[in-house]
Amino acid sequence: MVNTEDFIKRLEIILDYYSLNASGFADKIGVQRSSLSHLLSGRNKPSLDFILKILDVFPDVDLYWILNGKGSFPKNNEPIQNQEKKLDEVIKPNAPTPIQESIAPQNLFSEEKNQDDKNSFVSKNKNIQNAVNESISGEVEKIVFFYKNGTFKVFTPN
Template sequence: MVNTEDFIKRIEILLDYYSLNASSFADKIGVQRSSLSHLLSGRNKPSLDFILKILDVFPEVDLYWILNGKGIFPKNKHNTSPDDNVLVAQNKPNAPTPTPKEIEPENLFSEIQNGITQNNVDVEKRKKEPQLNETPLNEVEKIVFFYTNGTFKVFHPNT
C-alpha cells in the first residue's frame, strides 16, 4: 500500500525537479487541478490512473520510486541494472513441471461416478432418470429461508 504522506513528498520532488507548480503539473499529466490539490492536501489517495499518467508524461520517473520510494529519480539507464526493472520467473530445480493435463481447469459441471469423472451423461442413464410423473429417489425434505433480520422460515414441500 502506498504511504500517502511519502507519496506527496515525492510529488513535491517532481514539481521542484521540473520547475512546475501544482496547476501546471496537473495540466501536463491531464488530471483536474482539484484532483491534484486534494491529493497534495492528503484528502485523497493516488489512483492507479493518476500514477500511470505521471509515468506516461515523465518517463524519467521510476514506478517503484513513485510508489514506495525505492529506486532512484530520475532513473538513468546507465545507473540501473536489468534486475532493477524486470521481474524474472525463476524455476525451482526440485519443483515438478506441471503437465498440460494438470494445468487444465476442472469442469465443475461434470458428473462423478465410481471415482471417474464423466463430462457427458450417457443416453442410457438419461432414460433411467425419473420422469415428471414418477417419484424421484431423492425427495426434498425441507427448505430453510434465512432473512437478514436474523429470522428464518422452514418450508416443507411434502406437507
C-alpha cells in the first residue's frame, strides 16, 4: 500500500524539479485540477491511472520511487543506496546561504556598469547585424530578440 503522506512529498519534489505549480502540473498530465488538489491535501489517494499519467508525461520519474521512495529521481544509473541518501538530503529543509560580498556589487545602478553593459550590447548587435548582412544576400527587414523573461526587442537595420 502506498503511504499517501510520503507520496505527496515525492509529488511535491516533482513539482519543484519541473518548476510547476499544482494547476500547471494537473493540466500537463491531463487530470482535473480539483483531483490534484484533493490528492495534495490528503483527501484522496492516488489512482493507478494518475500514477501512469505522471510516468507517461515525465519519463524521469521512476515508478518504484514515486510509489514507495525506492529508486531514484530523476532516473539515473547510481546505486539505490546512494540515491536514497540524496533523497533524504533533498527532503530535509535547506538552510539559507549567506550572500557573499564579492558576488553582489556595492551599487547595482552605477553609471559605469550601465555604460559598460550598453557598450557591450551595442557591440554585440553590430556584430550580429554584420554577420546577417554577410550571410544573406537579400535585405533584412527586422531582427527580433526574445528574452527568457517574456520580453522582446525588434531591431531594423539602417
